[in-house]
Amino acid sequence: MAENKCAKNKNIGRRQSIPFIYTRGTHYEVGFDIGRTFSGLIHSFLKGNKTVDEELVPAYNTPEGRRAYDDTLNSVKANFPQYVRELEGTADGANVPFYKLFLLHMDDIMPSPSQLQSPNIQPVGCSSICVNQNNQEIMGHTEDALAETLNHIYFVSAHIISEKPEGKWKAKEERFTSLCYAGHLPGYTMSYNHHGFIFSINTLSVKHTKPGKTPRMFITRALLGAENFVNAQEIMRDRGCGAGNGCSINMTFLNQEGDRLFHNAEMAPSDKEESQLNVFTASPGECIIHTNKYLRINIEETNAEMQKSSINRMATFKNNYSAPKSKNDVIKMLSDHSNVAYPVFRDIPDDFVKTVAVGIFDCKAKTWSLYSDNPQTNEPLVVLPLVLKQAKQ
CATH class of the missing domain: 3.60.60.10 (Penicillin V Acylase; Chain A)
Structure with a gap:
């Protein structure tokens, strides 16, 4: 019963656990294995990430934001196509939309949907x-x-x-x-x-x-x-x-x-x-x-x-x-x-x-x-x- 209660508790505290993957292959294959292995963590992260839902996706749905997204993606495809394929592999392996993962990588490059400035929710550490x-x-x-x-x-x-x-x-x-x-x-x-x-x-x-x-x-x-x-x-x-x-x-x-x-x-x-x-x-x-x-x-x-x-x-x-x-x-x-x-x-x-x-x-x-x-x-x-x-x- 204790295990079931723990599983249902949304606040699981600080876990003493960091999973590890060893992987070898092409950029896409490595990305796919990462996404497939950590699909649960990736889905959980996207579901609980306020920056994605409240800042990045709304920005993506504006003309200015979509232009910033397309210009940045086209630039990265020209210079680092292998890393785009790696991220595509992660998206496919985890069965999540590629554009959401790419938005995470754009981060504050995306304009705010309301004021056309950098998103307000940003990390403040390291x-x-x-x-x-x-x-x-x-x-x-x-x-x-x-x-x-x-x-x-x-x-x-x-x-x-x-x-x-x-x-x-x-x-x-x-x-x-x-x-x-x-x-x-x-x-x-x-x-x-x-x-x-x-x-x-x-x-x-x-x-x-x-x-x-x-x-x-x-x-x-x-x-x-x-x-x-x-x-x-x-x-x-x-x-x-x-x-x-x-x-x-x-x-x-x-x-x-x-x-x-x-x-x-x-x-x-x-x-x-x-x-x-x-x-x-x-x-x-x-x-x-x-x-x-x-x-x-x-x-x-x-x-x-x-x-x-x-x-x-x-x-x-x-x-x-x-x-x-x-x-x-x-x-x-x-x-x-x-x-x-x-x-x-x-x-x-x-x-x-x-x-x-x-x-x-x-x-x-x-x-x-x-x-x-x-x-x-x-x-x-x-x-x-x-x-x-x-x-x-």
Whole structure:
């Protein structure tokens, strides 16, 4: 009887569970397997997602919104046809409309149906910290999202081999592991690939997004194929088109020569046919702390709650802590909830944003620890080895 009552209870609480799929095939086949395997989570996510029903679909049903959708889809089809097929596979496997999944990837590029501006319901979270010490090389990240995303995430470990190089960057083989929101392409949370590229994403909210340009989620999907730092910068700059909205990427390459370097790249739309890009590099002895506000690119931002949250989280890091130097420092900072209104780890009942996971990449140990609850008081749910491509003999 207890199990039946639990199943009927809509508020299932924070589950200590993150499912995992290993899949290999073409882009469509991998997408289809993801959709088929996680069909229940994808349907549940779409059903409970207010942004889709109250903002994105109504915008899609206006002439301006449909034009923005068509222009953006046509642009992505021209530059990244393989990722469109991957998303089509997910839609087919889950038996959900493709246009709803693509709307999720457009996000704030879609105009509001009432005021023709970016949607009002947006996530206001994610904090990233990189520590670069002789004995500690750590990247930590809180994955914050709208509350309905809680319990709607999964791991994808994919090996994709195309018959021929395709898309803008002519990638023929991709092998990666990524934490994914239900129904979304891999690449927009925390990820690593077999070239040793590790990265996490902070959403940034610009006031003037650019329909017809590349949505950030397609740029971060392309990053899963990056082989080196130069290649990653080319992907983010996206010459010939450019990003339609903004984010920052925290990253490092495990296989780089010389000293460990961590980078934070702020990416923003521009009027040119390429993204604005500003990269800060942390050399040994330095650290990076980034939330959801531009620190170096001068651009008009929106989403007041995101800005307040970011300012308060940065103040918490600055006022409550000295510069982090170890994994324990990072865990303590990412677990902080001393600011009741704007905590770093968000788990306030009835809050519209939750921290759905915390990840700790240890570049020395070559591990990725994933917590589904506050890491200060909980063990990691899983510790994944970072499996890299073997050099040919």
